[in-house]
Amino acid sequence: MGDPLFLSLWLRGYSPVAMPVYLKKALSAFPASKLSPGAVLRVYPLGFQETPLLEEFTDEELDVQTLVSRAQEFLHEDCAYQVEMRWDLYQWASEWELKPSKVLIEVFGPEFDSPRGEHMRIDFGGDVLFLPQEKSDQLRPVQSNIRSLLHYAQDLEDELPVDRRMLWSEEEENFAERLRAMLD
Numbered sequence: 227m228g229d230p231l232f233l234s235l236w237l238r239g240y241s242p243v244a245m246p247v248y249l250k251k252a253l254s255a256f257p258a259s260k261l262s263p264g265a266v267l268r269v270y271p272l273g274f275q276e277t278p279l280l281e282e283f284t285d286e287e288l289d290v291q292t293l294v295s296r297a298q299e300f301l302h303e304d305c306a307y308q309v310e311m312r313w314d315l316y317q318w319a320s321e322w323e324l325k326p327s328k329v330l331i332e333v334f335g336p337e338f339d340s341p342r343g344e345h346m347r348i349d350f351g352g353d354v355l356f357l358p359q360e361k362s363d364q365l366r367p368v369q370s371n372i373r374s375l376l377h378y379a380q381d382l383e384d385e386l387p388v389d390r391r392m393l394w395s396e397e398e399e400n401f402a403e404r405l406r407a408m409l410d
Contacts, residue, residue: 228354229395233379234344238387242335246298248346248386249307249333253290255381257374259312262326263287266310269300273339279305304337315374316367318359327351346386350375353395 237248258265264285268278279300284293288311297307312326330349334340341347350356356371382388393401 228352228357229397231350231353231356231393231395231401233348233350233375233382234342234392234394235346235348235382235386235388236343236390237345238389240336240345242303243301245301245307245333245335246294249297249309249331250290250294251385252331252333252346252348252382253288253293253309253311255385256311256329256331256378257313258288259314259326261314261324262312264311265293267293267297268308268310269297270306270308270338271302272304274306303335305335306338306340307333313374315355315371317355318367322364322367327355342392344392348378348382353397353401356401 264283265288266284267280267282269280270276270278280296282296293309300307309331311329311331313329314324315327316322317325317327328351330347332340332347332349334345334347356368356375358365358368379391379393383391395401
């Protein structure tokens with residue numbers, strides 16, 4: 227599965243009152259899976275080690291406004307919103323196949339124990355989805371996955387007041403440098 231790949235965002239003029247707005251913009255820009263629609267909304271108090279205050283599941287196409295309205299009921303500076311969704315990416319299992327892949331979109335209150343002090347974090351799943359596979363001579367599926375990631379990151383920058391961003395995995399501080407090295 228590889229190490230998780232994250233995109234951390236720090237926002238200019240960040241305001242905890244705007245957490246639902248940030249979540250709405252991130253969800254509206256996300257290319258949700260056509261193969262496996264649905265989402266899980268969780269609201270965590272204090273840190274991820276705590277039991278969620280709210281956990282709701284839908285297996286239908288996401289109604290962003292309803293989900294954000296539900297999250298807004300828990301607008302506290304020590305809470306985090308987490309939405310688990312899927313998007314369609316190429317995955318390797320003896321050959322390339324387009325399948326749903328889990329993504330977590332998280333918005334942190336300023337008093338929530340966020341990993342790097344970021345305001346928003348997207349967990350794209352295993353970094354292997356975005357790296358060439360040793361047993362495959364095809365780069366096109368990996369390129370497609372990378373384009374999907376970069377397109378979403380650009381859409382976030384267009385929608386949100388991004389001050390700083392960092393694409394990273396647990397193994398490497400800077401995933402872009404690792405990818406560049408592998409492709410050279």
